[in-house]
Amino acid sequence: MAMKKIIITSILFVFTATAFAQKNLFGIGWEINFPNNTDYINKTSLSGGKIEYRHFFKKNFSAGLALNWATYEEYLPRQTFVKPDGNSAVTSDFVAQSYQLPITATAHYYFKETKMLKPYVGIALGGQYLQQSLYYNVYVSDDDSWGFVARPEVGVFIKPNQFKEWGFLIAANYSYATNKTELLDLNSFKNFGITIGVGFWH
Amino acid sequence: MKRVYFFLPLFSLAFFACRKTPDTTPLTVGFVVQTAKEPGANFSNYKTYYISDTIALKTSNPLDSLWFDSDAKQLVDAVKTNMDARGYTMVTSNHGHPDLGLGLTVIEDLNIGVIYPGWWWGYWGGCYWGYCGYPPYYPWYGGAYVYSIPTGTIILDMIDLKNAGADGKLTVPWGSVMSGGLGYTNDDLQLGVEAINQAFEQSPYIQSH
Numbered sequence: 001m002a003m004k005k006i007i008i009t010s011i012l013f014v015f016t017a018t019a020f021a022q023k024n025l026f027g028i029g030w031e032i033n034f035p036n037n038t039d040y041i042n043k044t045s046l047s048g049g050k051i052e053y054r055h056f057f058k059k060n061f062s063a064g065l066a067l068n069w070a071t072y073e074e075y076l077p078r079q080t081f082v083k084p085d086g087n088s089a090v091t092s093d094f095v096a097q098s099y100q101l102p103i104t105a106t107a108h109y110y111f112k113e114t115k116m117l118k119p120y121v122g123i124a125l126g127g128q129y130l131q132q133s134l135y136y137n138v139y140v141s142d143d144d145s146w147g148f149v150a151r152p153e154v155g156v157f158i159k160p161n162q163f164k165e166w167g168f169l170i171a172a173n174y175s176y177a178t179n180k181t182e183l184l185d186l187n188s189f190k191n192f193g194i195t196i197g198v199g200f201w202h
Numbered sequence: 203m204k205r206v207y208f209f210l211p212l213f214s215l216a217f218f219a220c221r222k223t224p225d226t227t228p229l230t231v232g233f234v235v236q237t238a239k240e241p242g243a244n245f246s247n248y249k250t251y252y253i254s255d256t257i258a259l260k261t262s263n264p265l266d267s268l269w270f271d272s273d274a275k276q277l278v279d280a281v282k283t284n285m286d287a288r289g290y291t292m293v294t295s296n297h298g299h300p301d302l303g304l305g306l307t308v309i310e311d312l313n314i315g316v317i318y319p320g321w322w323w324g325y326w327g328g329c330y331w332g333y334c335g336y337p338p339y340y341p342w343y344g345g346a347y348v349y350s351i352p353t354g355t356i357i358l359d360m361i362d363l364k365n366a367g368a369d370g371k372l373t374v375p376w377g378s379v380m381s382g383g384l385g386y387t388n389d390d391l392q393l394g395v396e397a398i399n400q401a402f403e404q405s406p407y408i409q410s411h
Contacts, residue, residue, distance in 0.1 A: 047222055071221055075228040080404045088238040089404045097224045135226050137234050138353060138383035 023056040025064070027169055029197020033070045033100075036190040041096050043074040050195055052106065060110040065103075066124050068151075070193070072098040084185075095135040100189065102128040102149045102175065118157040118167065125150055130179040130189055147179030147189070157199050165202050171195040233356075233382040233397035237405050243375035245408050248301035248364060250291045253281055258307040269308060273391050277306060280395045281358065284402040289410030301364040307357040308394075310384070355381035356394055358401060360408075376408065 031048030035041050048070030054062040078093035104126030111119045128149035134141045155171025177189045255278050259269040281304055282292060293300045360376040380397035384390045402408060 069221075073222070073224050078230060078232060082404070085241065087241050088236070090234065090236045091400050091404055092232070092234040093228070093230050095224050095226050095229060097222075099221045131221075133224070135224060135229065137229065137231070137381070139234065139381075 023201060025052075025054040025056070025062065025199055025201040027052045027054070027197055027199040029169055029171075029195040031068060031070055032194045032196075033072065034192040035072050035098070036192060037186065037188075040184060040186065041072045041074045041098055043072065045070050045072040047071040047073075048100075048193070050197065054106065054108060056201075062106075062108045062110070064106045064108075066106050066126075068100070068102050068104075068193075070100045070191075072096075072100070092136040097133045097135070098189070099131040099133075100128065100177075100191070101130070102126060102151065102177065104149060104151060108153075115162045116159050118159065120155055120157075122153045122155070123150065124153060124173070128175075128177040128179060128189070130177065130181070132181045132184060132186075134183065141183055143181045143183035145179045145181060147177045149175060149177040151175045151193075155195065166198060166200045169195060169197040169199045171197075231382065231386040231393065233354075233380045233393050233400075235378065235380045235397050235400040235404065237376070237378045237401050239405065239407065240373060240375045243407075245288075245375070246411055248290065248362075249410055250293050250298070250300045251285055251302040251304055251360075252293050252295070252298065252300035253278055253285075253304040253306070258305070260307065260309045276391055277308070277356065277394050277398060280398040281306065284399065288402070288408050299363075301362075303361040303363050305359045305361065307359075309355040309357070310352065352384040353381060354384045354390060354394070355379065356397060358398065376405065378405075 027050070029050045031050050033045040033048050035043070035045070048068065050066060050068045052064060052066035054064035056062045074096050076094040076096055078091065080089050080091040082089045102124070104124035106122055106124040108120045108122035111121075126149055128147050129144065130147065131142060131144040133143075151173045153171055153173040155169060157167035157169055159167040171194070173193045173195070175189075175191050175193060178187075179189045180187050181189075255270055255275055257269040257274045257277060259267060285304070286292065290302070356379075358378045358380070359374055362373045362375050365373070378398075378401035380394070380401060382393060382397075384393075387393065
């Protein structure tokens with residue numbers, strides 16, 4: 001519930017602010033994600049994306065909203081998983097899948113801009129929906145949850161032409177989310193991400 | 203430029219889609235084998251066991267209740283082989299006062315939407331020789347069927363007869379639920395035998411000594 005309030009407040013804040021818009025930025029990108037969770041999916045995800053909006057309050061500061069999504073998938077060969085208490089065990093092979101959907105409010109600080117480059121650092125805070133699924137034999141088990149997510153980010157817009165209002169975007173982020181997955185005894189979801197995209201502003 | 207603003211989110215959403223359906227082709231046909239033991243159970247307290255050659259059978263046919271042909275015997279024999287290998291002695295009749303009673307139940311059903319063994323065991327009751335067992339806590343993950351195909355489930359219960367209470371209640375120190383899709387191989391029975399072997403393999407604590 002608290003998470004919903006944070007998200008709604010963030011959205012209101014940003015949309016109220018746009019009434020005074022001087023400069024807005026819209027970005028989309030493809031995301032490559034590297035999961036960083038012990039004893040679970042390790043395989044890199046190429047199935048991710050991002051849409052974001054930023055409003056510039058100053059030349060070097062913006063706030064906005066971002067929506068990211070990513071699907072991770074890995075085949076786990078047949079093996080026996082024993083619960084920590086040693087009383088129960090399950091043997092099977094699995095196709096494990098994680099679907100991640102962070103919805104965040106963002107803040108970015110921009111360093112000195114050159115003709116071609118507009119580098120920045122930023123932070124995204126918000127809620128993350130996470131669905132963890134295990135497919136085995138002819139069955140599937142799902143566990144979905146909401147958690148708080150924090151995503152620090154560094155990136156740069158590369159402008160092919162300094163007079164045009166667009167640029168390529170390359171960014172890297174680390175994401176830490178508090179999603180709890182009872183199915184897998186996981187208390188968080190962590191990943192590194194790289195964004196390759198494009199940004200438009202006016 | 204305005205047009206680009208309008209189309210890009212649509213294009214982007216369509217291109218990346220919200221969620222991929224996973225590729226499940228690497229999955230093998232081997233049964234999913236789950237085992238659970240009662241916390242603190244000491245299996246060296248037991249020396250003898252009994253298992254009937256008859257298997258309780260549940261299918262979509264309400265008249266099905268018992269299974270006792272040579273196929274059924276293969277599954278029973280798999281249990282016997284494993285119990286013998288762990289140092290237990292089979293008594294030839296349930297009147298021989300065995301320490302443990304083992305019971306096999308097989309479900310074949312197209313129509314069970316979700317398997318929750320917690321529910322299952324309550325339904326089946328686990329009653330032996332006039333006693334009704336307490337099912338152990340079972341950590342099933344709440345799986346649902348993905349494909350509409352015939353499935354089979356084998357339930358193996360180990361009942362403590364040695365310490366039967368005066369109130370007629372029994373405990374179940376160990377149990378296994380084994381399940382999977384049928385019809386993928388020429389010999390579904392072999393999947394069942396392998397699953398029973400796996401249930402014992404992942405339960406090394408079942409030892410008479």
